[in-house]
Amino acid sequence: MIFEFFADLLGSQILSAIIIAALPLVFIILYVLLANWLERKVSAHMQDRLGPMRVGWHGWLQPIADMIKILQKEDIVAKDADRKLFSAAPVLVFVGCYAAFAAIPFSSAFVGADLELGLLYILAVSSIVVAGILMAGWASNNKYALIGAVRSAAQIISYEIPTVFIILCIIIVSGTLNLTTLSEQQSGTFLNWYILGGDVEGWKKFALIPFMFIGFIVMYISSVAESNRTPFDLPEAESELVAGYHTEYSGMKFAMYLFAEYANMFVVSALVVAMFLGGYQSPFGYVGDLINVPWLIPIEQFFWFTVKGLFFVFVQMWLRWTLPRLRVDQLMALCWKYLIPIAFVNLLIISFLMIL
Amino acid sequence: MNLYDFIFYFFAALTIVSAFFVVTTKNIIYAAFNLLLTFFGVAGIYVLLGADFLAIVQLIIYVGGILILMLFGVMLTNKITNVQIKTEASFVIPASIGVGLFAGVLIAILLKTEWRNSPADIPISTLVPIGKLLMEEWAFVFILLGVLLLIALIGAASIARKE
Amino acid sequence: MQEYFRNIWQGLSTVLTGMKITFKHLFVPAVTIQYPDVKVPLPERVRNRLYVNMDDCIGCDQCARVCPVNCITIETVKSVPGEDLGKTSNGKKKALWVTQFEIDIAKCCYCQLCVFPCPTECIYMTDVYEFSELERENLNFNFVTLSKEEILQKKENYAKLEAEKAAQKAAAAKPAVANPEQKPTDN
Numbered sequence: 001m002i003f004e005f006f007a008d009l010l011g012s013q014i015l016s017a018i019i020i021a022a023l024p025l026v027f028i029i030l031y032v033l034l035a036n037w038l039e040r041k042v043s044a045h046m047q048d049r050l051g052p053m054r055v056g057w058h059g060w061l062q063p064i065a066d067m068i069k070i071l072q073k074e075d076i077v078a079k080d081a082d083r084k085l086f087s088a089a090p091v092l093v094f095v096g097c098y099a100a101f102a103a104i105p106f107s108s109a110f111v112g113a114d115l116e117l118g119l120l121y122i123l124a125v126s127s128i129v130v131a132g133i134l135m136a137g138w139a140s141n142n143k144y145a146l147i148g149a150v151r152s153a154a155q156i157i158s159y160e161i162p163t164v165f166i167i168l169c170i171i172i173v174s175g176t177l178n179l180t181t182l183s184e185q186q187s188g189t190f191l192n193w194y195i196l197g198g199d200v201e202g203w204k205k206f207a208l209i210p211f212m213f214i215g216f217i218v219m220y221i222s223s224v225a226e227s228n229r230t231p232f233d234l235p236e237a238e239s240e241l242v243a244g245y246h247t248e249y250s251g252m253k254f255a256m257y258l259f260a261e262y263a264n265m266f267v268v269s270a271l272v273v274a275m276f277l278g279g280y281q282s283p284f285g286y287v288g289d290l291i292n293v294p295w296l297i298p299i300e301q302f303f304w305f306t307v308k309g310l311f312f313v314f315v316q317m318w319l320r321w322t323l324p325r326l327r328v329d330q331l332m333a334l335c336w337k338y339l340i341p342i343a344f345v346n347l348l349i350i351s352f353l354m355i356l
Numbered sequence: 357m358n359l360y361d362f363i364f365y366f367f368a369a370l371t372i373v374s375a376f377f378v379v380t381t382k383n384i385i386y387a388a389f390n391l392l393l394t395f396f397g398v399a400g401i402y403v404l405l406g407a408d409f410l411a412i413v414q415l416i417i418y419v420g421g422i423l424i425l426m427l428f429g430v431m432l433t434n435k436i437t438n439v440q441i442k443t444e445a446s447f448v449i450p451a452s453i454g455v456g457l458f459a460g461v462l463i464a465i466l467l468k469t470e471w472r473n474s475p476a477d478i479p480i481s482t483l484v485p486i487g488k489l490l491m492e493e494w495a496f497v498f499i500l501l502g503v504l505l506l507i508a509l510i511g512a513a514s515i516a517r518k519e
Numbered sequence: 520m521q522e523y524f525r526n527i528w529q530g531l532s533t534v535l536t537g538m539k540i541t542f543k544h545l546f547v548p549a550v551t552i553q554y555p556d557v558k559v560p561l562p563e564r565v566r567n568r569l570y571v572n573m574d575d576c577i578g579c580d581q582c583a584r585v586c587p588v589n590c591i592t593i594e595t596v597k598s599v600p601g602e603d604l605g606k607t608s609n610g611k612k613k614a615l616w617v618t619q620f621e622i623d624i625a626k627c628c629y630c631q632l633c634v635f636p637c638p639t640e641c642i643y644m645t646d647v648y649e650f651s652e653l654e655r656e657n658l659n660f661n662f663v664t665l666s667k668e669e670i671l672q673k674k675e676n677y678a679k680l681e682a683e684k685a686a687q688k689a690a691a692a693k694p695a696v697a698n699p700e701q702k703p704t705d706n
Contacts, residue, residue: 046541050549116481117412124412127420131392134427153424322537
């Protein structure tokens with residue numbers, strides 16, 4: 001929809017495609033600035049501190065000040081690092097996260113690419129991130145970076161399995177992989193969200209609720225693990241690995257990792273929102289419908305999607321400042337002994353319910 | 357040359373150049389990361405052919421699975437902190453004979469096949485037809501393959517056990 | 520099997536308990552303060568930077584002698600007769616010009632020993648604790664109120680007096696042979 005709007009406005013499809021591709025970048029930058037500030041404030045207040053207070057009201061300009069600072073930093077490449085791969089790795093990591101934004105339905109009018117395979121596409125491009133992290137770890141020629149990278153790859157690959165199982169549950173219930181269709185199926189009120197059984201008819205809806213809830217929790221845990229956040233932050237565990245795979249990076253390259261991490265947080269939250277919590281749909285209905293202004297609805301949808309996404313980003317921060325880091329064996333036990341069997345049984349039960 | 361052709365040649369060039377580097381480079385890590393580009397280029401070509409499901413599966417399985425596993429293996433088995441893992445060209449004559457035969461077969465197929473030459477249209481998702489084919493027409497083969505993979509998995513697990 | 524489910528339940532419930540606690544702390548007022556704007560109230564008897572009220576100082580040198588780290592340097596010049604140096608606030612008459620009164624606060628160990636012997640209570644510890652400097656020399660605080668010219672003049676005056684006295688002595692030395700009981704008077 002937004003593509004046609006720009007194509008009509010500019011008369012050029014290529015130009016409008018470029019604009020559509022750039023819009024998520026604008027969103028990422030604004031969101032990262034906000035999330036960075038939020039992370040500091042949330043962490044500070046949860047520890048009874050104040051956090052940044054100097055730059056602007058309650059320090060809200062602090063991320064911008066940091067951005068300016070980081071732009072001026074020297075770009076250091078270690079002497080024994082592999083120069084080519086060292087420079088390519090942050091780009092690859094960022095590209096992986098940025099590419100995922102193409103399929104995220106921000107509102108019914110603003111979807112970068114309305115892919116039929118949106119859910120799988122996000123999984124696929126996030127595997128590029130793994131390759132980028134491994135590349136960074138190897139190219140740094142640093143044992144901490146390498147250990148961090150290998151841990152990260154092992155972790156992301158392991159936690160992709162429960163994620164895929166839960167995605168399969170959703171596919172069985174909804175019959176689609178398209179994130180926009182998924183959101184459209186959950187329209188109306190929050191009773192139609194898939195976490196509450198979706199738009200399935202009759203008693204099945206109520207039978208589905210507990211299993212959808214389990215699926216939601218499993219999905220959220222594994223998505224937190226996939227974005228390398230505490231309590232699953234072994235790849236960048238600052239107390240043991242300095243900073244993990246981005247130990248050797250500085251300046252703008254480091255900033256790209258920062259951007260990628262925060263963007264990834266939003267991607268996994270957006271995935272959870274799109275699958276279980278109605279996507280861009282409002283929980284109560286739209287003001288645009290009430291006062292009969294149709295163009296207001298997409299803006300409201302964008303608002304709701306961002307709010308839901310940011311809420312789950314907030315929950316990730318909340319978890320980060322609540323839980324200590326897991327040990328490697330605990331991490332793997334959680335995935336292989338708990339999440340995967342639960343997700344698998346969940347999948348079986350949901351498919352059985354849907355056959356009935 | 358329209359945009360479609362341009363994108364096609366871009367992906368084709370990416371695939372061929374990176375594949376060339378995979379074969380010629382002496383550093384295994386470089387080869388692996390060039391393989392990433394090759395897989396990516398092939399996925400791009402799949403998308404241009406309208407085979408979206410195949411493209412995504414290509415990324416998930418080859419990039420997310422096999423490539424990472426390869427890198428993992430290289431990183432865990434060798435002294436990687438200094439670049440010592442290098443490959444040398446060996447068995448040049450048998451390899452060239454094998455490759456020559458394989459190339460001959462490929463070229464023969466390429467020339468003999470009657471390529472369907474239809475104008476490019478807006479690609480429709482292949483997801484539903486593929487699913488229908490797998491679950492209805494080829495269900496038996498599909499299940500058989502699943503059982504085969506399961507056997508391989510159990511075998512790997514039992515080999516990896518300590519006792 | 521039972522333990523498996525108990526583990527799941529424990530894992531989830533403990534995470535939720537922890538999250539509840541951290542969420543409560545989100546609204547607890549911060550225990551930290553905005554330091555340069557807001558300061559922690561200091562205890563009544565804090566010992567921080569030394570200060571000398573030069574109006575009261577009589578140049579008795581007791582603080583310098585008691586200092587365990589020798590961070591106080593005092594130099595005095597006797598006043599000439601006729602000069603009025605004023606009185607201290609507790610009524611003591613001043614008799615010495617203080618030409619040098621330096622406290623090297625970098626050396627100071629904040630023991631407060633210098634404060635007790637002071638007869639006029641003019642040296643004391645303040646609650647000023649922010650006096651960091653980039654140069655170490657800047658920590659050598661000078662409390663002298665006299666200007667350089669004045670100091671020179673005082674010294675000259677005293678030297679003159681001494682010279683005069685020496686001359687008197689020399690003059691008196693001859694009669695002193697005749698009259699040995701006579702003692703020279705001071706000042």
